[in-house]
Amino acid sequence: MSFEFVTSGKPPISPREKKFSRFLLFFEDVAKVPVFGCQHCGECILSSTAFICSQRCPKRMRNGPCGGTGAGGSCEVYPERKCVWYRIYYRSKMLNRLNLLYKINKIHNWNLEGTSAWLNVFMKRIDAPIWFVRNDKKKVKEMLSDDIQRKN
Amino acid sequence: MTFKEKIESGTFIVCGEIGPPKSCDGDVIREKSKYFKGVVDAVNITDNQTAIVRLSSIASAKILLEVGVEPIMQMTCRDRNRIAIQSDLLGAAALGIHNVLCLTGDYQKFGDQPEAKGVFDLDSVQLIATAAKMNSGLLLSEQEMKKVPDFFIGAAANPFAEPFEMRLIRLHKKVKAGARFIQTQPVFDMDIFTRWMEKVVEMGLHEKCAILAGVMPVKSVKALHHMKKEVPGVKINDEYINRLENASDPKEEGVKIAIEMIQALQKIKGVRGIHIMPVMWESITPVIVKEAGLGAI
Ligand code: SF4
Numbered sequence: 001m002s003f004e005f006v007t008s009g010k011p012p013i014s015p016r017e018k019k020f021s022r023f024l025l026f027f028e029d030v031a032k033v034p035v036f037g038c039q040h041c042g043e044c045i046l047s048s049t050a051f052i053c054s055q056r057c058p059k060r061m062r063n064g065p066c067g068g069t070g071a072g073g074s075c076e077v078y079p080e081r082k083c084v085w086y087r088i089y090y091r092s093k094m095l096n097r098l099n100l101l102y103k104i105n106k107i108h109n110w111n112l113e114g115t116s117a118w119l120n121v122f123m124k125r126i127d128a129p130i131w132f133v134r135n136d137k138k139k140v141k142e143m144l145s146d147d148i149q150r151k152n
Numbered sequence: 153m154t155f156k157e158k159i160e161s162g163t164f165i166v167c168g169e170i171g172p173p174k175s176c177d178g179d180v181i182r183e184k185s186k187y188f189k190g191v192v193d194a195v196n197i198t199d200n201q202t203a204i205v206r207l208s209s210i211a212s213a214k215i216l217l218e219v220g221v222e223p224i225m226q227m228t229c230r231d232r233n234r235i236a237i238q239s240d241l242l243g244a245a246a247l248g249i250h251n252v253l254c255l256t257g258d259y260q261k262f263g264d265q266p267e268a269k270g271v272f273d274l275d276s277v278q279l280i281a282t283a284a285k286m287n288s289g290l291l292l293s294e295q296e297m298k299k300v301p302d303f304f305i306g307a308a309a310n311p312f313a314e315p316f317e318m319r320l321i322r323l324h325k326k327v328k329a330g331a332r333f334i335q336t337q338p339v340f341d342m343d344i345f346t347r348w349m350e351k352v353v354e355m356g357l358h359e360k361c362a363i364l365a366g367v368m369p370v371k372s373v374k375a376l377h378h379m380k381k382e383v384p385g386v387k388i389n390d391e392y393i394n395r396l397e398n399a400s401d402p403k404e405e406g407v408k409i410a411i412e413m414i415q416a417l418q419k420i421k422g423v424r425g426i427h428i429m430p431v432m433w434e435s436i437t438p439v440i441v442k443e444a445g446l447g448a449i
Pocket of ligand 1: 056058064068082085
């Protein structure tokens with residue numbers, strides 16, 4: 001019994017794929033950076049964070065806010081900014097996606113930093129996004145199953 | 153009985169806290185441990201709290217073990233990547249330290265060396281999961297270990313930071329990842345804490361982990377004002393500020409408030425213990441434990 005928490009870094013991304021990844025990344029940037037504030041982690045979790053990139057957090061929290069969110073939602077590190085997780089929470093609430101916040105996001109695979117997340121989804125390196133909460137009931141249930149996703 | 157056995161047996165738990173010194177003087181910890189021996193069930197050892205360099209938490213925890221006080225080693229993600237975290241956890245287990253409290257850690261900007269690079273390779277939920285995975289005999293790389301460590305994993309929760317519901321979601325995640333006990337931030341606002349505990353009980357989380365409420369005795373009203381202004385994520389009820397302001401002896405009043413708080417906390421459903429965390433005032437812990445009528449051990 002083991003917990004599956006790291007996205008597998010293997011197989012290593014081949015040079016050819018890297019090229020293709022860079023090509024894709026261009027389009028991904030156009031789509032994601034201005035709208036979501038994407039930081040190119042290559043392991044996109046936007047779909048479970050109400051389409052706000054959590055990687056803009058100074059601590060790069062992937063699983064919810066640290067204990068320092070101030071009154072009114074200011075970030076502990078840069079009080080003039082809003083905590084990203086504060087925004088994620090309120091937008092999730094608005095979009096009726098609160099239950100997705102219960103999903104535990106895996107440990108970041110730094111091998112994927114700066115690669116195209118779309119390609120990574122396609123190559124099954126990372127979890128596919130959950131777009132429609134209601135239509136994807138089974139998947140959501142799987143993601144939120146009480147026991148952490150276990151291998152065998 | 154060890155800390156773990158005590159939690160499992162359901163007795164009311166009392167934890168203390170020691171901040172290691174800013175030098176290599178281990179005797180400071182031996183000195184401080186005298187306040188705790190035979191008084192509390194376990195003592196937290198902070199890990200470079202507020203990003204200020206101090207004696208390492210592993211070494212301090214080992215010193216505590218030597219003098220017969222059970223340590224809870226804090227482990228933050230600020231200073232270590234996943235390799236160092238696993239290696240430190242293994243080291244701790246080899247030294248006989250089994251209680252670990254997994255934290256994300258204060259940002260380095262607040263410390264004495266704000267120019268440092270923060271690591272934050274894992275976050276606290278993932279750190280808990282890592283320790284839990286190691287308990288199952290595997291490293292993060294899926295390699296099997298010859299000897300399996302036995303960590304008793306804890307985590308922190310802050311019921312007072314916003315947004316309220318997100319805090320419950322996060323607690324849920326931590327418990328799901330494998331936390332078996334939770335220490336909360338110091339309670340200075342009973343209403344919020346009660347409301348939070350109600351929700352925790354509603355979600356059934358109090359059965360899956362032991363919730364230990366934080367109690368912070370304060371020496372002066374200045375400390376409270378400072379916390380209210382400077383420390384992010386704390387809420388302080390004005391009632392306490394007024395009481396301390398009007399008291400002739402603020403120290404005594406601080407102790408009185410702490411004791412009243414402990415008595416109130418004991419009555420809340422789901423609270424399994426308390427965690428007394430005075431800042432640089434360790435000597436007060438035995439007084440409070442005694443006056444609150446909580447003889448541990
Ligand atoms: S307050 Fe929010 S944005 Fe700031 S460090 Fe904490 S989790 Fe990150």
